[in-house]
Structures are given as C-alpha cells and as structure tokens.
Amino acid sequence: MNGKVSTDRTVSVHHLTRVEGHGNIHLDAKNGEIKRLEWEVPEAPRFFEAMLKGQHYSDVAHISSRICGICSIGHTLTSLKATESAFGIPVSEQTTALRRLAINGENMQSHVLHIGYLAAPDFFGVGSVFPLIGSKHNDTVIKIIKLHRLANEMSDLVCGRTVHPINMVPGGFTEYPSRKKLEDLLLRLPDAQDTLKEIAAAIKEISGAILDFSRETEYVALSTKGDYALYDGELTSSDTGVHDGDYLDFVEEYFVPQSTAKYSRHARESLMVGALARFNINGNSLNAAGMKMANFMDLKLPCHNPFMNTVAQMAEVAHNIEDCIVQVRTLLEKGVERETLPRIIPKAGRGVGVVEVPRGILIHDYTYDDVGRCKKANLIIPTNQNHGNIQKDMESLVPTILDRPEKEIELLLEMLVRAYDPCISCSTHYLDVRFV
Amino acid sequence: MEFVLDKKSFARFVENLLSDESLDVEGVKEKDGKFVFGHLDSASDLRLDHDVTLIPPKKYFLPQYETILRYDLSKPFSAKAEKEQKGKVLLGIHPYDVAAIEQTDRVYLDDYADEGYRRRRDITIIVASDILDVSDRSFAAAMGTHRIYSGYDLLLTDLGGRVVVVVGSKKGKLLLEKHAANLAKAASPADLGAADALRDSVEEKYARVLKVKKEKWVELLEHSYGHPLWGELAGKCMQCGSCTMVCPTCYCYDILDETALDATKGKRVRTWDGCLLQDFTKVGSGEVFREGNTERFRHRFYRKGLYIPKRYHFTACVGCGRCATACLPDIASPLEVFNGLHERRSESAGGMAYALPETEKKKKRFDHMPACATIEKVEKLTGMEKLFEISMDDGDAFEYDPGQFVEVSLFGTGEAPISISSPPSGKSSFELVVRQVGNLTNKMHALKPGDKVGIRGPFGRGFDVSKLEGKDLLFVAGGIGIVPMRSLLAYVLDDRNRDRFGRVILFYGSKTPKDVLFMDEIRELEKKRDVTVKLTVDRCDEGQCWIGCTGVVTSLFPQVEITDAENTAAIVIGPPIMYKFVLKCLETLGIADERIYVSLERRMKCGGGKCGHCQINGVYVCREGPVFTYDEVKTLPEAFE
Amino acid sequence: MSEKSKPRVAIFDFASCEGCELQIANIEEEIIDLVNLVEVVSFREVMKEHSDDYDIAIIEGSIVRPMDVESLKVIRKNAKILIALGACACIGGVNRLRNRFTKEELFNEVYGKTGFGDNPLFDVLDETKPVDGIVPVDYYIPGCPIDRNEFKRVILALCEGKKPELPGYPVCVECKKNENVCVFEKGQFCLGPVTRAGCDAICPSHGNSCEGCRGLIYEPSNECVKEVLSRYGLDYEEMTRRRNMFNCCGREDQ
Incomplete structure (x- = not known):
C-alpha cells in the first residue's frame, strides 16, 4: 500500500471466551480510521422482571438468585435486603455477621475464579487453565484450586450451598454453621493467605507489566466510615461524593441497539463499578493484608487503568481472608445461637437493597402489594453499569494500539473486557427498555 | 440385677461414658422440636422424655449409607472390606425399638448371617429406656411392645429424681461397673415397684385401639388379597417411600458402586431401599415386576402381617407409629389399615394362601465381599449371548446344584445374578451364559480370558436331583431358559448319572434360528437314542436355514407322546409369558403340579434373602428359588404375572 | 487411557x-x-x-x-x-x-x-x-x-461406556435418611414427595423446603393432593406457586 504500513484492522470476537455470558467485540479500521468499534452483548434475554411478577416475597430471593450462578449469594443478599426494607423486617447482629461472612466468601470465590481460571491463562499465554495442568505451572493451578475450594466451602458452610444459597431467608437463617466447623475454618484461613501470596508471586513473575493504559472515569462504590464496604454502605462517586436519596436519581440506564443489556451513566459519559472502583473509593480502608497485597502488586491510589481491576481483586481477596478471620473469631466468641425467625407481616410498599457484589454495586428494588406479592421489580446489575465504560475504554485504547498486529489488538481487547470480569447473563436479566 | 442412680449420679454416669475415648456415645436428643438419635456432646443432651425419634436406631446396625467395600480399578482385582472398630453405646432406645432390633437380629443373624450387621451389633451396647411420653400415632401397647423383658444390655426407667437401671446382659453389667462404679446403688423394692408402676401407667396413655389382634393378621390377610381397600388407599399414595424409610422393621436395601472421577478408586455402598418405590423390582433388562402402585402398596402390608410372620414367626410391626406420622395422605398406619380390613371383611374379593417352600436350613456366613475369579474362556453364542468359563482363584472345588445362580461382580458397575449353565463338575470352574441387556452384562461382554471378576455364591435352591431319579424327564425351554436348564440336562445325560433317570425329552423354542443357543450340543443330543429333541422358532425370516418347526413351544407337545405321565417330571424354564401356556399343556398331559419344576427370574440382589428385591409374594427367589415346583408357587399371584 | x-x-x-x-x-x-x-x-x-x-x-x-x-x-x-x-x-x-x-x-x-x-x-x-x-x-x-x-x-x-441412571425415587427418601423434620409438619409446602431425588435432599436438610428443581417424577392423584393439603392446612394456591418456580406449566399459572 504505497509503501506505507497498513493500518487496516479488522477484529471480530464472536462470543468472547472466559467471561460469564455472551459478548462480542467488533473493530473495523480503515487507514487508521476507526469505522466501527463496538462492545456487543447478544445474550439471550431472560425476563426476570416478568418472572418475579406476582411472586410471593418468600420466593423472590430464590428466584432472583437464579439471575446469576457466579454471584447468586450477592443476588440473594440484595434481594433479602430489599424485601426486609419493604416490610420493615428486623435483622439481628448475628445475621448481619453471617451475611458479611457470606459476601466475603462469594467475593473470594468469584475473584479467585476470575484471577485464576479466566484472567491468568492470558498471563501464561494459554487458552485456558487446562493446558497448565501438569505443566511447570501445575503448582500454581493446584494453589488456585485450593483457594477456590476454601472459598466455596466457606459459602457451603454459611449458605448451605455456594451456587444458589439455601440457608438465607428474609429475617435470618434457616441453618447455622456449627462451632466445630467454624473452628476448622478458622484454622484454614491463615494458610489461605499464604496460598494467595504464592499465587500472586507466580502471576507477578510471569505476567510482567500489565499494559500501561489509563483513562480516568467516574468510579462508583458503596462506602462506610472506616470500613471497606461490601455488605452495607452509601452510594459514593469519585466525581460527586456520597449520594443520599433514591438510587434511581443516581444512575441513568439506557439502551443501545447492539445489546440485550442496559447501559448506565451518571456524572459523565460512563462509570465504572467493581473491585477497582471500590479500591479507588475505599482503598484507604483496606485491612493490613489487603494493603500488603496491593503494595506487592504495585496497585496505588488512585488507579485509572482498567486492566488493574484484576489486581484490585487480588487485594480484595487478601482483605476478605483477613476480614473472615476477624468475623469468625467474633462469631466464635459470642457463640452462634439458633435464632427464631421474625414474624413477617407483608405490607404494600417499596423496598430497595444495595450490596457490593464481586463485580460492583447491585441494586434490587421491589414493589410489593399488601399480601406480599411482588408487583414490580427493578434490578440494576454491576456489569450493566460497566458496559458503557468498556465501550469508552475501547474507544480510548484502540487508537493507541492500532499499529499493532490484529491478533495482538484482539488479545488486548479481550483482556480489557475480561479485566472487568463481566457477568453478562446477569446483565440481561431484565429489559425495561427506554430509549434515550 | 437392678440398680438405682439419683439424677446427678446418672448424669455423671453419662459423662463418664462420654469421656471414655474407646466409645462412641449416641443417644436421643432434640432436633427442631422432634427427636433423633445422634452423637451426644454432654449428658444434658440426652432426652429420656422423648416420645419417638424421627428414624429408628436401626441406622446403627444398617446405616443409611454403608461402605461395604472399597475397590481399586487400577489393579486386576482389589477390594477391601470396611470395618468399624470403635464400640458404641446407644442411650434411650424405647422398648418398641428394642423389639424391632430383636426382629432384625433374627433376619440378619440367623442363617445367612450378614457380616456387617453382626460386626456392628457385636460392638454396640443397647441402653434402653422405658417410655415416658407416648407419640400420638403410636400403638405399641396394642402390639405388646410398650414394655420389654429382653433385648437390652441395660434398661433405664427415669422416675424423675432417680433412674432405675436393670441389667440385661453381661455387656451391660460391665458397662455399669466400669462407668458407674461408685454411683449405682442396689435398687430397693420401692424403686422397683415405682418403675413397674410407671410401666403399667404407660399402657393407659395409648389411645389407639387395634380391632384385630396381631396374631390374627395372618388369617386376615389370607382373606384380603383382593380387598378393594388396597386400591382405595393406593389411589391416595404418593409413592414417596417415607413409610419404609422411617420403619424400624423394614430392612430392604440396595447396593451401588461409586467410582471417583479418577476412574480408579471407588466404593460399594449399601443404602436403604423401599418396596413402595417404583424401581424396586426393576431388573437389568429394564423389566419391572410388581409394577402397579396398588400391588406395591399392598405388598408392604403383606410383608408386615403375613410374609414375615410366616417366615420368622413374628409380626413385622412394633406399633411405633412413625409411618403414620410420616405419611402425608395418612394411609400408612398398619393399625388403621388392618382395622379397616377387619371391619370391611365381607368386601374382600379373593384371598391368597401359600406354604413357605422348604429349604435346607444351614447356617452360612454371608457378606458382600466377592471372591476373585478368572475368566478362562469366552465364546460367542449369538449376537446377544456369550458363554464364559470362569474359575475360582482359590482353586477349591466350586460346589453347586444344577439350577443355582451366582452373583457376578464387576467393581464400578455392580453385581448381577446369573444362572450357572454347566453341570456340577467338582472342579473350581463353571460356565455362565450372559445375555447383553444392561450396564453390567455390557461390561461383561467386553471381558477377555485372563480378566478378573468377583463371584458370590452359589445362591438359591437348585434342582433336587434325588426327586427326579427314576423319572422320565420332559424339558421345556423358551429362549434363554435353556441356560439354567443346560446344567441339569448335562448332569442327567452324564454317563455316570444317566442310569438313574428315565427317558429325556427336550422341547426348545427360540425367537428365530439365529437365537438358538448351544446348537452344536443339541445336534449331539439328537443323535442319542434315549433322548428326544424337538426345536421350534417363532419365525424364520427369509433366507434363514431352519429344519425344525415354526410356532410357539407349545406346538411341539402333540409331536411327542408322553407314555407315562404318572412317572414324568417336567422342567419348564422360559420367559414369564411362556409359563401360562406350557402349564396348561402339562395339566392336559396329567403331570402333577409337584412334578413340574420352574425357574423364576427376579431382581436377586443380595442372594441372602434380605434386600427384598426378588420377593414373589412371600417367597424369596434367591432363597427358596429360583427353582420351584409349580405346586409351591401356583397360589402366589405374583409368580407368573 | x-x-x-x-x-x-x-x-x-x-x-x-x-x-x-x-x-x-x-x-x-x-x-x-x-x-x-x-x-x-x-x-x-x-x-x-x-x-x-x-x-x-x-x-x-x-x-x-x-x-x-x-x-x-x-x-x-x-x-x-x-x-x-x-x-x-x-x-x-x-x-x-x-x-x-x-x-x-x-x-x-x-x-x-x-x-x-x-x-x-x-x-x-x-x-x-x-x-x-x-x-x-x-x-x-x-x-x-x-x-x-x-x-x-x-x-x-x-x-466407561455405561448408561448413566438417575434415582427413580423422590426426595423424601433422601430427606428421611437425613433425619429431617418433615417440612409439612412445620406447616410449609414441600415438593419433596414428587421431585426426583439425587440432591441428598439438600434444601429440606438446610431448613428450607424442596422447590422441585430436579423435576417432578410423579403426578399424584387429585384425591391425594386434596387429602394432603387439607391435612396440613395448606391451600391450592400455595402449592401451585411452589410448583411453578421450576415446573411452571404456562398460561394457566398466571
């Protein structure tokens, strides 16, 4: 082409792999000019709004849990909080403590799955974790599995089951972990911290420098004073600070034609939620172990590199393990009591639940009738909030890498999306389509 | 020997037991407002005031899930039995449950004593306790099981401030000496009187009345087989099996192999099964015997009130009422069902009566550990059947009667009952013919000479050749029925035995010419002057060579004259549908029912008359069968269904 | 291999x-x-x-x-x-x-x-x-x-070239083996009696009721359903609601 280096690039990733759900990437560039660059979400719609319509409050959490298998504990907790807020159901200190343990367990499970099974193969230059089995990295794989198992067993212990929890109902728990099992868990947690460090070291050694890319955006997470908020907190933006009032006034959800999922925005054209957003908002509240891991992986406040989301997840896992040690100790000191569930009197009204789940802020908003049937449900999913940001990141990243070979561009774009750890089947739960 | 402990001393006694590391101490404790048997953490966990536990203490002898052996598929034949070593003390077993344990003892420890059961029974100490609170659905008093005089090692009577302890065995005495040495005092007559008064007073707490005494259940059921009540109740039955799961006298089980994902290490697990469940009688080929819900519903009550009483001379219900509580539509209580049958006696549309066939009563050791054997030869007979010559690795003579079967074991796949098709030879080897119908037989067909299999048995009652001596023998085989028949036929025709039997006639029907088994051997038989052979096939497709007859096996009867029907015995083995027609022909010929021998197929899983799957009404095919005289089974409605 | x-x-x-x-x-x-x-x-x-x-x-x-x-x-x-x-x-x-x-x-x-x-x-x-x-x-x-x-x-x-089989009996069997208090006795509706086992009765064993997620293996007679509902003071609407979670029949269940 007239002796010039061609900057025609076509990248088409159909059904991006190693993410939860279905997403496509399209890039079409001619002579260095980007003609088309799209993050497309073709996931099959599932109509959870319709599914929840008319359901009894006692079933709502179990149905909405089925939105996502990876963060089903998060969906359950958010759903329970929404129902409890609608009916004014009191929740005991012990219930809150156990729920914190549950969200810690799920955060660990989900992050380890992402770091180890979904993201790591890129660092190791393989297509999946399978070829690593029996390779020189076998030890690292075994360690990842070990950590994943611990997280799952913790969820099993607290929730009855790691995928679609059983024990958690409006007002409390139907089953409690025994002292013996909590003691066993306490013995294993410090070991998990060491395992995580070894995994981090292995990844750090092999991965080299994560792509140096930066695009500042609006970071949104829950925050509470003096704590790294997960189970509870106030909606907080890096642009506008703490938001009090209805979340509906905060996020604006909109629709784009290439996606069966909704997109979100607030103060600027896109926003980001998830581990990196939490780190940017609450990084100073990480516990010692979390801080240490962040430092070890060169994660510093503020961080505007979306590729570092995976690293922020590692810091969170370290934080989670240490937090679990504290939580379990407290539970053992106080002793886990079998509590009588509160009597629930349904009443007409609305309730909102907000929880930081592994991929960011999750909001369930229910309107009930006077016999406790769900009349309307609105669910705001973390990945939806990130879709717009993924698109904007791509638009910002591609011009800087357009001179690279297509394969490399493709891999970097894939890695970018993967870094967000999107949970796509979650994000197409609900299609209250409004054109904006 | 009777002792008394005050409440504090009794608690100390329990604490002493708990601190004994050689013992597992299990007892009645609370769970969600009900009671269960479980591990006791402290003396205060023990609830002697319980009404009934959710499931009976039989779980300690026949656990819900019991690993009976572990295998390793990386080796040609590797299996290790699981053995529990630690002693157990069970605290708080009510009298009716003690009575139930005495029943299962009879079933599991009499002839064909179950090794696993015996081991667990030996290491367990039963500390019974008198009833203080009566469950609403219980009718133990009507069954006479609300108080006991035997079956316990220690019996407790909680009198409030003090506990009276009666010693029932040496085991119990030793336990008391070791753990209550300075705590137990000799009981005074006043203590004993108070304990007795408490037992008497319990009887009055039972509100439910049995209108037909348990001794009369056998007679009642003999008249009630066709009673409309069975259908009425079964129509409400959910077939959930709960009644059998919670029953202290139900003891049926299933056995499953579970291999780990490494495809190497695995375990064979015994687990509770129930005759109410749909797949209970399903065999490898997929066929289900006792298919109807009404039949299965009725079967449970016939076991309780007729089949087991006839076999073991006790009623297989102790009146605990657990089934009544567990049954959602409330149709499971024997008290109400037998009362109903009694009150509506006149409505019955047919009864059933039978005599339990006599079998050799020889005490045998029985467990589920198969012996190692080697495949010596594999011969393809048809597209579906292969013949295997198998020899036992211990080299001992493998003794059996014609007509008996073995359980063939393939670790990771399971076990299947297979008839022996060779005549007894006094050698360590024998032959099996295996039709490829299910997972196990599929796997077997893939085996080669030198491969190892597990063998248990021989099991069942084969042909009593002494009764056939001096008689003309008419063999009627349909399809694969020729396989067990071959064992007897070859025995009879063996030169060493031939003199002892009269004329031999063989009628053999197959589906098509290519399904005929042992064609070469049959051709040899045809050459013999003292043997008459007639073959037929249901159909002969074009291009197939066939010089025999075409038609069902009964079409062969007119072709041969039976000269001495009085002195002829008939041996009939074939598919269920064949019997009906052949038996009619035999009746016409005048061959008496006691001289007609049949071999019946069911799901013989354990081989020791315990797991319950092969039952035909009151008889076990694995014990009294598979060979029966027609006389023995003709009144059993389930025999030729 | x-x-x-x-x-x-x-x-x-x-x-x-x-x-x-x-x-x-x-x-x-x-x-x-x-x-x-x-x-x-x-x-x-x-x-x-x-x-x-x-x-x-x-x-x-x-x-x-x-x-x-x-x-x-x-x-x-x-x-x-x-x-x-x-x-x-x-x-x-x-x-x-x-x-x-x-x-x-x-x-x-x-x-x-x-x-x-x-x-x-x-x-x-x-x-x-x-x-x-x-x-x-x-x-x-x-x-x-x-x-x-x-x-x-x-x-x-x-x-291994075998035909895998699922349990042909309902969740009640596993639930009883696990020694749970029957969900019906606690006054709640449970699909355990008609749902295919194989889950080790995980939901009732954790204080919840069976939701029928493994599919129904048996359709009890109307007579039976009526008997059970009336015995435990449960209503038809509640039963349908519970069944529908995983086994919704369609329009008639709106």
Whole structure:
C-alpha cells in the first residue's frame, strides 16, 4: 500500500471466551480510521422482571438468585435486603455477621475464579487453565484450586450451598454453621493467605507489566466510615461524593441497539463499578493484608487503568481472608445461637437493597402489594453499569494500539473486557427498555 | 440385677461414658422440636422424655449409607472390606425399638448371617429406656411392645429424681461397673415397684385401639388379597417411600458402586431401599415386576402381617407409629389399615394362601465381599449371548446344584445374578451364559480370558436331583431358559448319572434360528437314542436355514407322546409369558403340579434373602428359588404375572 | 487411557445463569481427573479454543430465541451424545415462569410499545423451552444448580461406556435418611414427595423446603393432593406457586 504500513484492522470476537455470558467485540479500521468499534452483548434475554411478577416475597430471593450462578449469594443478599426494607423486617447482629461472612466468601470465590481460571491463562499465554495442568505451572493451578475450594466451602458452610444459597431467608437463617466447623475454618484461613501470596508471586513473575493504559472515569462504590464496604454502605462517586436519596436519581440506564443489556451513566459519559472502583473509593480502608497485597502488586491510589481491576481483586481477596478471620473469631466468641425467625407481616410498599457484589454495586428494588406479592421489580446489575465504560475504554485504547498486529489488538481487547470480569447473563436479566 | 442412680449420679454416669475415648456415645436428643438419635456432646443432651425419634436406631446396625467395600480399578482385582472398630453405646432406645432390633437380629443373624450387621451389633451396647411420653400415632401397647423383658444390655426407667437401671446382659453389667462404679446403688423394692408402676401407667396413655389382634393378621390377610381397600388407599399414595424409610422393621436395601472421577478408586455402598418405590423390582433388562402402585402398596402390608410372620414367626410391626406420622395422605398406619380390613371383611374379593417352600436350613456366613475369579474362556453364542468359563482363584472345588445362580461382580458397575449353565463338575470352574441387556452384562461382554471378576455364591435352591431319579424327564425351554436348564440336562445325560433317570425329552423354542443357543450340543443330543429333541422358532425370516418347526413351544407337545405321565417330571424354564401356556399343556398331559419344576427370574440382589428385591409374594427367589415346583408357587399371584 | 480414546466434550450455554457450569469448576481438584478422562474441546466460559468436532455435547440453559434453536440443532447434529445440564436445560426451570405470559404481553410489559421486536437479538419464541423441547436429549443432569457428584457420576459412566441412571425415587427418601423434620409438619409446602431425588435432599436438610428443581417424577392423584393439603392446612394456591418456580406449566399459572 504505497509503501506505507497498513493500518487496516479488522477484529471480530464472536462470543468472547472466559467471561460469564455472551459478548462480542467488533473493530473495523480503515487507514487508521476507526469505522466501527463496538462492545456487543447478544445474550439471550431472560425476563426476570416478568418472572418475579406476582411472586410471593418468600420466593423472590430464590428466584432472583437464579439471575446469576457466579454471584447468586450477592443476588440473594440484595434481594433479602430489599424485601426486609419493604416490610420493615428486623435483622439481628448475628445475621448481619453471617451475611458479611457470606459476601466475603462469594467475593473470594468469584475473584479467585476470575484471577485464576479466566484472567491468568492470558498471563501464561494459554487458552485456558487446562493446558497448565501438569505443566511447570501445575503448582500454581493446584494453589488456585485450593483457594477456590476454601472459598466455596466457606459459602457451603454459611449458605448451605455456594451456587444458589439455601440457608438465607428474609429475617435470618434457616441453618447455622456449627462451632466445630467454624473452628476448622478458622484454622484454614491463615494458610489461605499464604496460598494467595504464592499465587500472586507466580502471576507477578510471569505476567510482567500489565499494559500501561489509563483513562480516568467516574468510579462508583458503596462506602462506610472506616470500613471497606461490601455488605452495607452509601452510594459514593469519585466525581460527586456520597449520594443520599433514591438510587434511581443516581444512575441513568439506557439502551443501545447492539445489546440485550442496559447501559448506565451518571456524572459523565460512563462509570465504572467493581473491585477497582471500590479500591479507588475505599482503598484507604483496606485491612493490613489487603494493603500488603496491593503494595506487592504495585496497585496505588488512585488507579485509572482498567486492566488493574484484576489486581484490585487480588487485594480484595487478601482483605476478605483477613476480614473472615476477624468475623469468625467474633462469631466464635459470642457463640452462634439458633435464632427464631421474625414474624413477617407483608405490607404494600417499596423496598430497595444495595450490596457490593464481586463485580460492583447491585441494586434490587421491589414493589410489593399488601399480601406480599411482588408487583414490580427493578434490578440494576454491576456489569450493566460497566458496559458503557468498556465501550469508552475501547474507544480510548484502540487508537493507541492500532499499529499493532490484529491478533495482538484482539488479545488486548479481550483482556480489557475480561479485566472487568463481566457477568453478562446477569446483565440481561431484565429489559425495561427506554430509549434515550 | 437392678440398680438405682439419683439424677446427678446418672448424669455423671453419662459423662463418664462420654469421656471414655474407646466409645462412641449416641443417644436421643432434640432436633427442631422432634427427636433423633445422634452423637451426644454432654449428658444434658440426652432426652429420656422423648416420645419417638424421627428414624429408628436401626441406622446403627444398617446405616443409611454403608461402605461395604472399597475397590481399586487400577489393579486386576482389589477390594477391601470396611470395618468399624470403635464400640458404641446407644442411650434411650424405647422398648418398641428394642423389639424391632430383636426382629432384625433374627433376619440378619440367623442363617445367612450378614457380616456387617453382626460386626456392628457385636460392638454396640443397647441402653434402653422405658417410655415416658407416648407419640400420638403410636400403638405399641396394642402390639405388646410398650414394655420389654429382653433385648437390652441395660434398661433405664427415669422416675424423675432417680433412674432405675436393670441389667440385661453381661455387656451391660460391665458397662455399669466400669462407668458407674461408685454411683449405682442396689435398687430397693420401692424403686422397683415405682418403675413397674410407671410401666403399667404407660399402657393407659395409648389411645389407639387395634380391632384385630396381631396374631390374627395372618388369617386376615389370607382373606384380603383382593380387598378393594388396597386400591382405595393406593389411589391416595404418593409413592414417596417415607413409610419404609422411617420403619424400624423394614430392612430392604440396595447396593451401588461409586467410582471417583479418577476412574480408579471407588466404593460399594449399601443404602436403604423401599418396596413402595417404583424401581424396586426393576431388573437389568429394564423389566419391572410388581409394577402397579396398588400391588406395591399392598405388598408392604403383606410383608408386615403375613410374609414375615410366616417366615420368622413374628409380626413385622412394633406399633411405633412413625409411618403414620410420616405419611402425608395418612394411609400408612398398619393399625388403621388392618382395622379397616377387619371391619370391611365381607368386601374382600379373593384371598391368597401359600406354604413357605422348604429349604435346607444351614447356617452360612454371608457378606458382600466377592471372591476373585478368572475368566478362562469366552465364546460367542449369538449376537446377544456369550458363554464364559470362569474359575475360582482359590482353586477349591466350586460346589453347586444344577439350577443355582451366582452373583457376578464387576467393581464400578455392580453385581448381577446369573444362572450357572454347566453341570456340577467338582472342579473350581463353571460356565455362565450372559445375555447383553444392561450396564453390567455390557461390561461383561467386553471381558477377555485372563480378566478378573468377583463371584458370590452359589445362591438359591437348585434342582433336587434325588426327586427326579427314576423319572422320565420332559424339558421345556423358551429362549434363554435353556441356560439354567443346560446344567441339569448335562448332569442327567452324564454317563455316570444317566442310569438313574428315565427317558429325556427336550422341547426348545427360540425367537428365530439365529437365537438358538448351544446348537452344536443339541445336534449331539439328537443323535442319542434315549433322548428326544424337538426345536421350534417363532419365525424364520427369509433366507434363514431352519429344519425344525415354526410356532410357539407349545406346538411341539402333540409331536411327542408322553407314555407315562404318572412317572414324568417336567422342567419348564422360559420367559414369564411362556409359563401360562406350557402349564396348561402339562395339566392336559396329567403331570402333577409337584412334578413340574420352574425357574423364576427376579431382581436377586443380595442372594441372602434380605434386600427384598426378588420377593414373589412371600417367597424369596434367591432363597427358596429360583427353582420351584409349580405346586409351591401356583397360589402366589405374583409368580407368573 | 490413551489420548485417542478420550471422549471429546463440548459445553454450551443458552439462557441460564451459568451456575451449573460453575458447578463443574466447583469440583475443584477433580477437574484434573476430569481432563484426564475427557478432552474438553469447547467450554466458552473457561477456554478460548473451540472445536465443532466432539462426541459429547453438554447443554446448559433454556431455549428462548429462534436463533438459539438453530445453534442447538447444529450442536445436536455434531454430537453423538447430548446431555442437558441443569434445570433450565432439563425442564426449563425458572425461565419457564415467563410462559405465564404471552409473547404479546411480554412485549407490551417489558419492551414497552417500542416495536423493538425487529432486532433478532430480541426475537423470542412463544414459549421458553427446555432442550428436549427442540432436539432429543440422551441424558439429563437435573437440578438448580446441578449436584457436583451427580455430574461426575454421569460423565464417568459415559466414559466407561455405561448408561448413566438417575434415582427413580423422590426426595423424601433422601430427606428421611437425613433425619429431617418433615417440612409439612412445620406447616410449609414441600415438593419433596414428587421431585426426583439425587440432591441428598439438600434444601429440606438446610431448613428450607424442596422447590422441585430436579423435576417432578410423579403426578399424584387429585384425591391425594386434596387429602394432603387439607391435612396440613395448606391451600391450592400455595402449592401451585411452589410448583411453578421450576415446573411452571404456562398460561394457566398466571
């Protein structure tokens, strides 16, 4: 082409792999000019709004849990909080403590799955974790599995089951972990911290420098004073600070034609939620172990590199393990009591639940009738909030890498999306389509 | 020997037991407002005031899930039995449950004593306790099981401030000496009187009345087989099996192999099964015997009130009422069902009566550990059947009667009952013919000479050749029925035995010419002057060579004259549908029912008359069968269904 | 086992939460045994590679759109053995709750009057269907989510050339073995008596009731249902509601 280096690039990733759900990437560039660059979400719609319509409050959490298998504990907790807020159901200190343990367990499970099974193969230059089995990295794989198992067993212990929890109902728990099992868990947690460090070291050694890319955006997470908020907190933006009032006034959800999922925005054209957003908002509240891991992986406040989301997840896992040690100790000191569930009197009204789940802020908003049937449900999913940001990141990243070979561009774009750890089947739960 | 402990001393006694590391101490404790048997953490966990536990203490002898052996598929034949070593003390077993344990003892420890059961029974100490609170659905008093005089090692009577302890065995005495040495005092007559008064007073707490005494259940059921009540109740039955799961006298089980994902290490697990469940009688080929819900519903009550009483001379219900509580539509209580049958006696549309066939009563050791054997030869007979010559690795003579079967074991796949098709030879080897119908037989067909299999048995009652001596023998085989028949036929025709039997006639029907088994051997038989052979096939497709007859096996009867029907015995083995027609022909010929021998197929899983799957009404095919005289089974409605 | 004899396995997902695929990852260390046993040639959730040459196809999820019907038919054509994984694939599961509404109602309610149905991504079938509503299924691994042990059992059986079997009895059997107080006795409705076992009665054993996620094995007579409901003071509406969570029949259940 007239002796010039061609900057025609076509990248088409159909059904991006190693993410939860279905997403496509399209890039079409001619002579260095980007003609088309799209993050497309073709996931099959599932109509959870319709599914929840008319359901009894006692079933709502179990149905909405089925939105996502990876963060089903998060969906359950958010759903329970929404129902409890609608009916004014009191929740005991012990219930809150156990729920914190549950969200810690799920955060660990989900992050380890992402770091180890979904993201790591890129660092190791393989297509999946399978070829690593029996390779020189076998030890690292075994360690990842070990950590994943611990997280799952913790969820099993607290929730009855790691995928679609059983024990958690409006007002409390139907089953409690025994002292013996909590003691066993306490013995294993410090070991998990060491395992995580070894995994981090292995990844750090092999991965080299994560792509140096930066695009500042609006970071949104829950925050509470003096704590790294997960189970509870106030909606907080890096642009506008703490938001009090209805979340509906905060996020604006909109629709784009290439996606069966909704997109979100607030103060600027896109926003980001998830581990990196939490780190940017609450990084100073990480516990010692979390801080240490962040430092070890060169994660510093503020961080505007979306590729570092995976690293922020590692810091969170370290934080989670240490937090679990504290939580379990407290539970053992106080002793886990079998509590009588509160009597629930349904009443007409609305309730909102907000929880930081592994991929960011999750909001369930229910309107009930006077016999406790769900009349309307609105669910705001973390990945939806990130879709717009993924698109904007791509638009910002591609011009800087357009001179690279297509394969490399493709891999970097894939890695970018993967870094967000999107949970796509979650994000197409609900299609209250409004054109904006 | 009777002792008394005050409440504090009794608690100390329990604490002493708990601190004994050689013992597992299990007892009645609370769970969600009900009671269960479980591990006791402290003396205060023990609830002697319980009404009934959710499931009976039989779980300690026949656990819900019991690993009976572990295998390793990386080796040609590797299996290790699981053995529990630690002693157990069970605290708080009510009298009716003690009575139930005495029943299962009879079933599991009499002839064909179950090794696993015996081991667990030996290491367990039963500390019974008198009833203080009566469950609403219980009718133990009507069954006479609300108080006991035997079956316990220690019996407790909680009198409030003090506990009276009666010693029932040496085991119990030793336990008391070791753990209550300075705590137990000799009981005074006043203590004993108070304990007795408490037992008497319990009887009055039972509100439910049995209108037909348990001794009369056998007679009642003999008249009630066709009673409309069975259908009425079964129509409400959910077939959930709960009644059998919670029953202290139900003891049926299933056995499953579970291999780990490494495809190497695995375990064979015994687990509770129930005759109410749909797949209970399903065999490898997929066929289900006792298919109807009404039949299965009725079967449970016939076991309780007729089949087991006839076999073991006790009623297989102790009146605990657990089934009544567990049954959602409330149709499971024997008290109400037998009362109903009694009150509506006149409505019955047919009864059933039978005599339990006599079998050799020889005490045998029985467990589920198969012996190692080697495949010596594999011969393809048809597209579906292969013949295997198998020899036992211990080299001992493998003794059996014609007509008996073995359980063939393939670790990771399971076990299947297979008839022996060779005549007894006094050698360590024998032959099996295996039709490829299910997972196990599929796997077997893939085996080669030198491969190892597990063998248990021989099991069942084969042909009593002494009764056939001096008689003309008419063999009627349909399809694969020729396989067990071959064992007897070859025995009879063996030169060493031939003199002892009269004329031999063989009628053999197959589906098509290519399904005929042992064609070469049959051709040899045809050459013999003292043997008459007639073959037929249901159909002969074009291009197939066939010089025999075409038609069902009964079409062969007119072709041969039976000269001495009085002195002829008939041996009939074939598919269920064949019997009906052949038996009619035999009746016409005048061959008496006691001289007609049949071999019946069911799901013989354990081989020791315990797991319950092969039952035909009151008889076990694995014990009294598979060979029966027609006389023995003709009144059993389930025999030729 | 030589590399060549390993069955080639492909895992696909349609409308679902992907929790059943996660349950495969949740067999933890035994993943190593799994990859020794089979060659995973396609598993989008955890691997980049993909191949259309496979022996066993494992399908998660319900079928919602005409475009999914077409993909599924191709998979059926490629696979020697097709397994439905999880409640969504086996019986439709929670996804079938939307069948209470007609397509028009869904469009009006959910999409608004936007005429948005032109986009093929949104073109949905009249009814959400389980996999066997579209193509024949050889084996089922039921449950929401699947039971990890059952998954292992079925895969191992197929690798060993055996026909995997599911328990033919209801959850009550396992629940009784686990010594739980009957859910009905606690005054709640439970689908345990009519739901296929194999989950070790996990929900009742954790203080909840069976929701029927493994599918119903037996339809009790009306007489029986009436008897049970009246005995425990439960109403028909409650029973239908509980059944519908995973076994929704359709319009009549609105």
